[in-house]
Amino acid sequence: xxxxxxxxxxxxxxxxxxxxxxxxxxxxxxxxxxxxxxxxxxxxxxxxxxxxxxxxxxxxxxxxxxxxxxxxxxxxxxxxxxxxxxxxxxxxxxxxxxxxxxxxxxxxxxxxxxxxxxxxxxxxxxxxxxxxxxxxxxxxxxxxxxxxxxxxxxxxxxxxxxxxxxxxxxxxxxxxxxxxxxxxxxxxxxxxxxxxxxxxxxxxxxxxxxxxxxxxxxxxxxxxxxxxxxxxxxxxxxxxxxxxxxxxxxxxxxxxxxxxxxxxxxxxxxxxxxxxxxxxxxxxxxxxxxxxxxxxxxxxxxxxxxxxxxxxxxxxxxxxxxxxxxxxxxxxxxxxxxxxxxxxxxxxxxxxxxxxxxxxxxxxxxxxxxxx
Amino acid sequence: xxxxxxxxxxxxxxxxxxxxxxxxxxxxxxxxxxxxxxxxxxxxxxxxxxxxxxxxxxxxxxxxxxxxxxxxxxxxxxxxxxxxxxxxxxxxxxxxxxxxxxxxxxxxxxxxxxxxxxxxxxxxxxxxxxxxxxxxxxxxxxxxxxxxxxxxxxxxxxxxxxxxxxxxxxxxxxxxxxxxxxxxxxxxxxxxxxxxxxxxxxxxxxxxxxxxxxxxxxxxxxxxxxxxxxxxxxxxxxxxxxxxxxxxxxxxxxxxxxxxxxxxxxxxxxxxxxxxxxxxxxxxxxxxxxxxxxxxxxxxxxxxxxxxxxxxxxxxxxxxxxxxxxxxxxxxxxxxxxxxxxxxxxxxxxxxxxxxxxxxxxxxxxxxxxxxxxxxxxxxxxxxxxxxxxxxxxxxxxxxxxxxxxxxxxxxxxxxxxxxxxxxxxxxxxxxxxxxxxxxxxxxxxxxxxxxxxxxxxxxxxxxxxxxxxxxxxxxxxxxxxxxxxxxxxxxxx
Numbered sequence: 001x002x003x004x005x006x007x008x009x010x011x012x013x014x015x016x017x018x019x020x021x022x023x024x025x026x027x028x029x030x031x032x033x034x035x036x037x038x039x040x041x042x043x044x045x046x047x048x049x050x051x052x053x054x055x056x057x058x059x060x061x062x063x064x065x066x067x068x069x070x071x072x073x074x075x076x077x078x079x080x081x082x083x084x085x086x087x088x089x090x091x092x093x094x095x096x097x098x099x100x101x102x103x104x105x106x107x108x109x110x111x112x113x114x115x116x117x118x119x120x121x122x123x124x125x126x127x128x129x130x131x132x133x134x135x136x137x138x139x140x141x142x143x144x145x146x147x148x149x150x151x152x153x154x155x156x157x158x159x160x161x162x163x164x165x166x167x168x169x170x171x172x173x174x175x176x177x178x179x180x181x182x183x184x185x186x187x188x189x190x191x192x193x194x195x196x197x198x199x200x201x202x203x204x205x206x207x208x209x210x211x212x213x214x215x216x217x218x219x220x221x222x223x224x225x226x227x228x229x230x231x232x233x234x235x236x237x238x239x240x241x242x243x244x245x246x247x248x249x250x251x252x253x254x255x256x257x258x259x260x261x262x263x264x265x266x267x268x269x270x271x272x273x274x275x276x277x278x279x280x281x282x283x284x285x286x287x288x289x290x291x292x293x294x295x296x297x298x299x300x301x302x303x304x305x306x307x308x309x310x311x312x313x314x315x316x317x318x319x320x321x322x323x324x325x326x327x328x329x330x331x332x333x334x335x336x337x338x339x340x341x342x343x344x345x346x347x348x349x350x351x352x353x354x355x356x357x358x359x360x361x362x363x364x365x366x367x368x369x370x371x372x
Numbered sequence: 373x374x375x376x377x378x379x380x381x382x383x384x385x386x387x388x389x390x391x392x393x394x395x396x397x398x399x400x401x402x403x404x405x406x407x408x409x410x411x412x413x414x415x416x417x418x419x420x421x422x423x424x425x426x427x428x429x430x431x432x433x434x435x436x437x438x439x440x441x442x443x444x445x446x447x448x449x450x451x452x453x454x455x456x457x458x459x460x461x462x463x464x465x466x467x468x469x470x471x472x473x474x475x476x477x478x479x480x481x482x483x484x485x486x487x488x489x490x491x492x493x494x495x496x497x498x499x500x501x502x503x504x505x506x507x508x509x510x511x512x513x514x515x516x517x518x519x520x521x522x523x524x525x526x527x528x529x530x531x532x533x534x535x536x537x538x539x540x541x542x543x544x545x546x547x548x549x550x551x552x553x554x555x556x557x558x559x560x561x562x563x564x565x566x567x568x569x570x571x572x573x574x575x576x577x578x579x580x581x582x583x584x585x586x587x588x589x590x591x592x593x594x595x596x597x598x599x600x601x602x603x604x605x606x607x608x609x610x611x612x613x614x615x616x617x618x619x620x621x622x623x624x625x626x627x628x629x630x631x632x633x634x635x636x637x638x639x640x641x642x643x644x645x646x647x648x649x650x651x652x653x654x655x656x657x658x659x660x661x662x663x664x665x666x667x668x669x670x671x672x673x674x675x676x677x678x679x680x681x682x683x684x685x686x687x688x689x690x691x692x693x694x695x696x697x698x699x700x701x702x703x704x705x706x707x708x709x710x711x712x713x714x715x716x717x718x719x720x721x722x723x724x725x726x727x728x729x730x731x732x733x734x735x736x737x738x739x740x741x742x743x744x745x746x747x748x749x750x751x752x753x754x755x756x757x758x759x760x761x762x763x764x765x766x767x768x769x770x771x772x773x774x775x776x777x778x779x780x781x782x783x784x785x786x787x788x789x790x791x792x793x794x795x796x797x798x799x800x801x802x803x804x805x806x807x808x809x810x811x812x813x814x815x816x817x818x819x820x821x822x823x824x825x826x827x828x829x830x831x832x833x834x835x836x837x838x839x840x841x842x843x844x845x846x847x848x849x850x851x852x853x854x855x856x857x858x859x860x861x862x863x864x865x866x
Contacts, residue, residue, distance in 0.1 A: 005427075006415040006435050012523070013432030050433065052530045053828030055795050055843075057819040062763035062771065064785050065681045066688075075681035075762045075771040100440075 017101050018111055020047055025115050029222060029364070030357040035108075043108055045101045109229030112222060116364060119371030121230045121285075121318075134186045143183025152182035196231035196285035196318075198224065199274060201267040203292035205242040206259035212325040216291045217254045219323065219360050226368055227287060237274060241267035243297065247274070261297045264290075264334065265304040272312050281316040288317060289367070294324045294332025302334065306341050314348040319372040321350045323363055347372075378405055382463070382472055389473070392654050393480040397733065400483040401497075402458035405476070407465050413449050414438040416462060420633070421454040422503045426510035426625070427519075428526055451475040455486040455636070457497035470664045474671055477654040481647030484736075489642070491635040491740050494541035499632055506625045513618045525619055529606075529626040531832035534794050536630050537603035538638065601798035601813065606630070608799050614838045623836070637792040641741045645689015648675060649732075652690070681762060681771055688757070692744065695753045696735060697728035742789045745782065754778035787818065795821055797843070810837050811853075814845035821845050823854070830856035 021028065028034055028045065036044045065075055103111075112118065139152055157176035161167040167174075200220055202208070228234050238253035239245055245266040248256065271288050279286055296302050313320055324335040335353060342349055352366035353359075378386065386405060393400065408416065418435035419425040441447040450471065453461040461479040463472055486492050496502055514522045560582055562573040602608050606627040610620055636643070652672060660668055678684040699705055703723030712718050735744065754776070761784045765772045775781070790796075796815040804811035810833070814821060826843060834841045834856050842855040842864060853864040 005424075006418055006431060008427055009418075009429055009432030010435055011432065012427070012429040013436060016429055052430065052527060053825050053832065054531060054534055055797055055814070055829050056822050056825050057793075057795060058822040062761060062774065062784075063681070063788060064683050064759060064781055065762050065773070066678045066683060066757060066759050067680055068758065069760065069773050071760070071773050071775055073773050074768075075773060 016050065017047070017099075018103075018107070020050070021045060021101070021103075022111050022115055025111065026358070026361050029218070029361045031218075035221070038102065041106075042102050042104050045103060047099050047101055049099050105225050106229045109225050112226055112364070113229075116361070116369065118226065118365070118368050121227075121371055132188055132190060134188050136184050136186045138185045138187070139182050140185035141182065143185060147184045149182045149184050153180050156180035156182060194231050194285060195233045195235075195283060196227060196287060197235045197237065197279050198227055199237045199239065199271050199286070199288040200253065201239040201241065201245075201271060201288065201290040202253065203242070203262055203264070203267075203290075203295075204240045204256050204258045205262040205293075205295070207262075207293050207295055207327050208257075208325070209327060210257075212291075212293060212327050213254055213257075215325050215354055215357060215360060216323075218357070219291075219354070219363060220289070222360070222364050223289060223368065226364075231285065239267050239270050239274075241270075245270040262292070262295055263301050264292065264296050265301050265308060268305055268308045268313065272308060275313075275316055286317040287319060287321070288313065289321045289323065291323045291325055292332075292334060293327040294334035294336075296332065296334050296337075302337050306338075309349075317348065319350055319370065320348055321352070321367040323352045323354055323367065326353070326355045378407055378463075381469070382407070385469075385473060386476060389476045389480060389654065389659060392657070392659055393477070393484070393650070396650070396653065396657075397729075398480055398484040398650065399488060400459065400480055401456075401487050403479060403483055404458050404460050405463050405479075406460065407463050409465050410442055410448065411439070413452065413462055413464055414442060417449050417452055419503075421452050421460070421462075422500060424500075424504035424507045426503075426507045426526070427514065428523060430530070451478060453479045453482045454500070455492060455495060455497070455632075456500050457487075459483040459486065460500065468667075470667045471671060473659060473664070474651050474655060474668065477651035477659065478647045480654070481650030482643060484650070485639075485643050485646045488737050489635075489639060489740075490738050491639055495632055495635060496628075502628070506629070509621065509625065513622065517618060522618075522622065525622055526626065528832040528835050529623050531829050532605060532609075532836075533626050533630040535603070535605035535797055536607075536627065536634065538634055538791075540604055541631060596800075597802040598799060601800045603796075603798050605797070605799045605812070608802070609836055612802055613836055615836070619836075634792075635740075638740045638742070638789075641685040641689040641692070642736065642739060642744050643689070644686045645691075645693050646736050648686045648690040649693045691757055692748055692753065693732050693735070695750070695756070696748050697732050699728070700731035701726050701728035703727075742786060745785050745789065749778075749782045749785070751778040754781050790817065795819075800844075804842060808839045809855075809857075810834075810839065810841040812841065812843040814843060816846035820847050823847070826854065827856065827861040830854070830861065831859075 024047075034046060038044045069075070113120075139149060153176050154174060157174045157180040158167065160177075160180060161174060202213075202216055224234075224236065236250070238248050238250055240248055240253055240256055240258075241263070242258045242260050243263045243266060247270065267290065275281070275286060296305070309320060322335065322338060324332070335351060338349070338351060350367045350370060350372075352363040354363045382405070386403070390400075390403070414435055416423055417438055418431045425431055438447075438449070442449075448464070450464060450467065451461065453459060459479075459482075461475075461483075463475060467475070510522060510526070561579075564570060564573050597612060598608060606623060609615070610623055610627070615623065655668055676684065676687045676690070678687050701724075702721055703709070703725040704718075704721050709718070709721060712721070735748070739747070755778070758776075759778075759781045760776045761774045761781050762771050763774045764770070796817065798813050798815070799810060800813045801811040802808070812833075821843075826845075830841050830843060840855055840857040842853050844851070844853045846852070855862060855864045
């Protein structure tokens with residue numbers, strides 16, 4: 001309960017902020033660093049202070065201070081304070097103050113979805129994965145002492161004593177009897193529990209530079225954000241490959257730089273192995289993402305890749321996404337090959353070409369825009 | 373909510389503090405203390421102390437910042453008091469007893485100031501109700517015209533809420549101006565008590581001549597709106613801007629609230645100084661238990677702390693009152709003292725007049741920050757308080773102490789206090805270029821306008837005025853007129 005109905009204003013303010021974020025979404029998406037992960041479910045986004053424009057003086061005119069020092073000495077640490085008489089209403093500081101906006105990942109995902117018009121994902125395997133959950137919702141007359149609700153019990157006892165005239169304001173001792181006791185009670189609800197796993201694969205051969213990796217990192221952040229908002233339990237796995245593939249943790253994933261050639265099939269094989277051993281498709285929504293610059297070692301291997309995709313991966317997964325990142329060596333064939341082989345697409349395949357940081361936003365839409 | 377909400381120990385404390393304050397001569401409204409938790413106090417603070425404000429996002433923003441500041445342990449609001457009768461003040465429920473004691477004494481100081489200082493004499497003491505009325509009215513408009521439309525309009529009004537006339541509340545209400553009528557009574561005539569003499573004293577030829585002169589004169593004087601440059605631009609807009617009824621009403625509410633808050637901005641040093649003087653005086657003169665002394669000293673020091681390069685109105689105010697008190701106790705004023713050039717004599721000057729207490733009460737009655745500094749800021753005070761001016765050194769790109777010369781310090785201080793640190797702006801023409809455009813004039817007093825802000829502000833003003841707006845100012849030493857015309861902000865080429 002609130003005496004002061006600030007909630008409405010607070011909600012309005014948050015909406016305005018979200019509007020700003022939406023406006024500048026492209027900027028935020030292109031600069032992954034601006035968004036700082038805070039804890040498990042929230043992010044913090046810096047943005048310029050919002051204020052109401054007024055006629056005011058430009059800054060830099062100095063002021064009056066108090067304390068030690070000779071003329072010519074520097075004035076203390078930090079910014080000089082505003083002069084006197086500047087108080088009054090809050091928020092009349094200089095515009096350089098930036099606002100730290102905390103958003104939950106869900107809110108961020110919603111903004112992303114609104115802006116890119118991403119469709120909601122209908123999880124598969126819904127009927128199988130129902131789970132029971134107990135939620136404390138109400139009050140009961142019976143129950144174990146460990147669940148006794150003190151406040152309610154006290155209120156009941158007080159009511160009873162006042163009603164029966166045994167309450168003495170001078171000596172306000174309340175003695176509850178069994179009839180007064182109240183306990184917390186729970187309700188069992190059915191909950192659908194859809195699990196999903198994201199398997200990131202990245203080409204770390206010599207041709208993938210830091211800039212390319214940065215793009216992959218940023219894009220995977222947004223993919224994570226979106227998929228997390230669609231599924232409750234989500235796992236992420238990381239695979240890097242050149243001519244051989246191996247599974248790594250996320251830090252290694254984004255920092256490793258190898259040299260040498262590329263055998264894409266190695267990654268797909270490992271991915272398949274992961275799915276077979278750990279993620280049975282009837283219980284998991286599976287999202288493999290593969291990022292590469294598109295240079296594969298040989299046409300043979302590319303064929304092998306098609307085969308793995310077609311016969312092994314596609315039947316088991318929700319969607320296979322391939323993002324081809326432009327590198328300074330130009331971009332390779334793989335995207336084109338995929339397009340040709342699958343005639344521009346299959347209902348399990350999403351393709352995207354990422355030319356630069358600015359292209360990330362479009363690419364996210366390419367990959368996630370199908371609602372699978 | 374009422375005083376009975378306070379726990380008994382605080383109720384007793386209030387009685388004690390009040391009695392002590394009255395004994396010292398403080399003259400207060402009834403004070404109603406409300407006990408709030410930190411979240412509630414943040415909510416009230418977001419509305420500048422008023423629990424009911426009209427819906428607007430900026431209160432939400434203030435609340436957001438206050439809450440974060442509290443949660444991150446960076447700030448907390450100790451006390452808040454508002455200028456109403458009865459005077460409402462808020463206590464933070466998590467504060468220890470000694471803090472509540474200090475806050476109460478501080479609040480009684482503020483309350484005495486609100487009640488007795490001349491600059492507050494025209495404020496609406498029932499503002500609590502008025503704010504709530506505004507909230508109801510704005511909500512009603514939102515129901516009719518939509519939240520978005522009304523809130524956006526409020527944004528625009530707030531953009532110019534500083535453009536009001538601080539002296540207007542103290543002027544006699546003007547007689548409604550009467551349009552000069554084409555009337556023979558207006559003409560210069562010779563008077564005669566005898567009716568039949570009139571045609572002899574004022575023959576027709578003479579009257580015709582008079583009438584012709586008058587018409588010629590009328591043609592010469594350009595009729596402008598406003599007749600004189602006007603500081604209350606909000607009022608000007610209410611009178612002349614093409615506003616819907618609800619818009620005019622919203623504008624009038626914003627204006628009324630701006631006038632209400634205005635004296636607080638002009639008396640910050642005096643008000644906080646006065647309250648600090650009295651919390652210190654009351655507590656150390658008997659309200660304090662010996663065991664609380666260290667805690668009190670710690671809190672008081674916290675209030676008085678001054679950051680380098682900053683000025684703390686609490687500190688400055690309390691010291692200046694004490695300085696005045698000492699001078700009037702010892703008789704360090706008047707012709708003899710001023711003309712004495714023997715520093716030793718001056719230093720040991722003591723006529724044992726003991727007029728100090730009376731003097732500071734007089735001062736708190738009639739001064740505001742500007743006159744307070746102007747009249748009582750002395751060389752001794754400047755030296756004692758180690759005050760200096762600082763400036764950005766363009767070579768080293770850092771703020772450096774410029775001088776400790778008391779005259780310069782005083783001048784700088786007065787400049788910063790002038791118009792509460794805001795640019796002085798008047799509307800000079802509502803029919804600029806004969807195209808119903810608005811022309812404002814900025815009285816340049818040494819500091820340039822921030823042009824980015826000026827641009828956005830003009831844009832908002834244009835939205836209310838419905839026609840392009842212009843502002844005449846001096847930028848980097850050159851007189852310039854900037855205009856906001858058809859969505860573009862640019863310098864006017866004449």
